[in-house]
Amino acid sequence: MVAHLTMILLIYFLAAVAVHAIHQRHLSRPETEGFEQILLIPSNQEHRIEGIVRALCRELVYRGKSFTMTVVAERKESETVRIIEKLMLRQGMELSYLSAVPSDMERALQTEKHGVRLIDLRESKL
Incomplete structure (x- = not known):
């Protein structure tokens, strides 16, 4: 049971890291005109x-x-x-x-x- 909970927490952690990375990539794109x-x-x-x-x-x-x-x-x-x-x-x-x-x-x-x-x-x- 502990292994399953650990796996679930790891999946949530990896998903949060992916969302954060995508958001940072979106924010770092330069606009051509302001x-x-x-x-x-x-x-x-x-x-x-x-x-x-x-x-x-x-x-x-x-x-x-x-x-x-x-x-x-x-x-x-x-x-x-x-x-x-x-x-x-x-x-x-x-x-x-x-x-x-x-x-x-x-x-x-x-x-x-x-x-x-x-x-x-x-x-x-x-």
Whole structure:
């Protein structure tokens, strides 16, 4: 019985060492860029925007990146934009607004990723 318990403890110990090694390896990977700009086009997504913004912020913070968020919306007074603004204020970050994606930035988004991520939540028109 003692041999079985010893074997179980050894397996748990080896599993803990493996998890620790994998975690350290993940943390030691260098990021290519430390800053990212997010362009978010929300378009009436009140029911799911909070989860999207929280997941995005969590992912960027976990990866160690600083970021700014720009909301591309025609109306600043929409409920979706208010929710995003409230979440960013809780994070201690300012939110900037655009009424449309600038054409030069749209071309840059299509050719290369200069630390800019476009998240378009508009429903596709088929």
